[in-house]
Amino acid sequence: MGEAAGNARKPKERNGMGDTEALMRELLETFELEAQEHIGALATLLVALERENDKAEQARLVESVLRRAHTLKGAAHAVNLVTVAHGCQELESLLASLKRGEISLDLDLFDRLHRDIDAVAGEITSARESLTPPDAASAVTVGGLEPIAAADQAEPHDTSAGAEPTQAPFPEPLKERAPKVPPLASPSAEPAAHAPEAATAAPSARPAPRGPSDETVKVSARLLESLLLQSEELVSAKLSAALLHEEAAALAAELSARGGERLRAMESARKALKQAPMPQEKTLALLVEHGWQNEKALEGRLRHLEKGAEKNLRTLSGMVDPLLGELKKLHLLPFSSLAEPFFKMVRDLARQLDKEAELNCEGTELELDRRILAELKEPLLHLVRNMLDHGIETPAERRLAGKPEKGKLGIELKLKDANRAELTVSDDGCGIDLSQVREAASRLELASREALELTPDHELLQLIFESGVSTSKIVSSISGRGVGLAIVREALERLGGHVTVESARGTGTRFHLHFPLSFAMMRALQVQVAGRDCFLPAANVETSGRVAPDQVKRVENRDTVLLGGEVLALIPLSRLLGLSAPADPERVVSFVVLRAADRRIAFSVDQVVGVQEILLKPLGSQLSRVRNVAGGTVSGDGRVVPVLNVADLFRSAFADQAPSQPMGEPAPRAQAARLSVLVAEDSITSRTLLKNILEASGFRVRTAIDGLDALTQLKTEQFDVVVSDVEMPRMDGFQLTAAVRSDSRFAALPVILVTGLESRVDRERGIDVGASAYLVKSSFDQSGLIDVIRKLT
Structure with missing residues (x-):
């Protein structure tokens, strides 16, 4: 009996152990979210403290840092993370000595404080990895900021377009020392109680204050994404309802237009009834009269259906549009959530490079879709690292050039219109050496040396976005491989935007990143190409028009059209898409002028249908990358219509004009099989x-x-x-x-x-x-x- 009772208790004990582990994981997840907020705030406050000169403000910032460290220490004790609590205790002791005036603020002290915070963050990550299952879903704070997963915090490596995932780093034997630059910290939300600290830490980033009654809840990021995608699917239902209303209205209008013809036919039938001597003629006249009455009744029913369809469309739009708008607001985050971690990154990387630099951000209060922010993170990281590595000069070089020893980097976000934004990243460094750009482009055989010498400076600058082009004299772990800026361009093109650069030797460089504010919903121009429908992003469409065939002139062995006093290349869109279009020399030539950065090309099409709002969908894993195609959309009648990639169309257009490689001749840069x-x-x-x-x-x-x-x-x-x-x-x-x-x-x-x-x-x-x-x-x-x-x- 005793043995049986003992056996009966064993499963309960095992369940108790499982419940304890589950509870511990849940506590650690809660602690990690709270710790991310504190770690991010501590890093931001320290950067602000290092830049502050006012003694009273310095004392207030020290007090804020001290309170954050103390709160984090208490939370770590609550989940039994002794090493984290011990690290916070050492940090707190150091800050207390600073508060009492026993030690002074200097560069070595700030280096130590940042190292201590990084060490605490590392202990938290180790604790999470030891207990959290690998498939645990991430969570976001609705109305707050999104904590970034640990995998996202790792310093990214340069990869070229379409590259395979980055392989594992060197194993331990080759890792002789830890990198000095810590991983980019995740942006974190500031609790309402600490709002003044956040405002002080980043004066340029002031998120809109929340009302006292606003509450936040934490939900799964996967669930939030799923809800938004499902709500966007309702747009297809709205488009179908709109198409149904249009067809009912068109059919009713057609029957209404035949009213006069029906009336004349009815009068003739009535006269025939009075005068018809034969029974057959009377029967025919009666049939005509009945048909007229039935058609009139049909018109009335169609008018009724049209009004019903219009009412249903208004009702559906009134339900879908507000729902989609509110769910989109859930995905809005202030730009500060992306920009704030860069303050610490700039400080640490400048220290590693023996340089002095500070970062200034503007427009951080503007809100963007979190999916767009995620796409902007890697381009912004590459630009800032490149500027620090071979844009900003050393203090000695800046003194010789008559500049302040501390370099300046700037990040500014502006709204251009209701659906587009511009992000400007700038520095006051040495600028881009165009002679090195020419040398790199010539080495990669992007163009002949003679052509590069004749290329205008503003066009030559755009070559830095080609993979492999680098102006750095040496390849380092930070930059110099010539793929970082190619990644920037590809990321902007994935968003449906573009990037341009301007630079003056000795005074600095400015990158302009243009991108849409909406990730999936977009306005697009519908065109017909070789009898098939296609969509072009309306943001890239400058104008459309039609010309007579004799107005198409051959210039330098290619078709051109004259538009607004400018000669534009005219390229058949069907040829770029590999579609066969029958030649018709008598027809009017319809064309669409597209703009990408500072380039304009006219593409000939069969017909320009019109502009409408569409839901852009990716092609899926089986067709993850198709040249000239950005994705697809479902039209109102259920057909899948391709949405074209403007950046690819421009590249295809330039390749279409270039001489092709003779068959059988090896590529000029072919390498040996075994080096x-x-x-x-x-x-x-x-x-x-x-x-x-x-x-x-x-x-x-x-x-x-x-x-x-x-x-x-x-x-x-x-x-x-x-x-x-x-x-x-x-x-x-x-x-x-x-x-x-x-x-x-x-x-x-x-x-x-x-x-x-x-x-x-x-x-x-x-x-x-x-x-x-x-x-x-x-x-x-x-x-x-x-x-x-x-x-x-």
């Missing part, structure tokens, strides 16, 4: 790891135990590239690079230094001795190394 790589590394673990990585990617690899061994092998065997560590016995990587460059036989041989030395002095020394790329082990991954090798060879 030969020499790896110089004194650590057997790192040497073996690098050899396996490169051989798995198809390279032929030889290894050397130090620089002297590598130099000996170079003199006896031919290699396409050298990958070397820096710190090695007998001859280090700097000495090896200098020896390679001093030998005329190896003058063009690429040398890549992969090292743990990440200071600016070491990178500059690498440039001085002639290294082609300088990659830091702690913040680089194997796919990046392979990309650099292929770029240099």
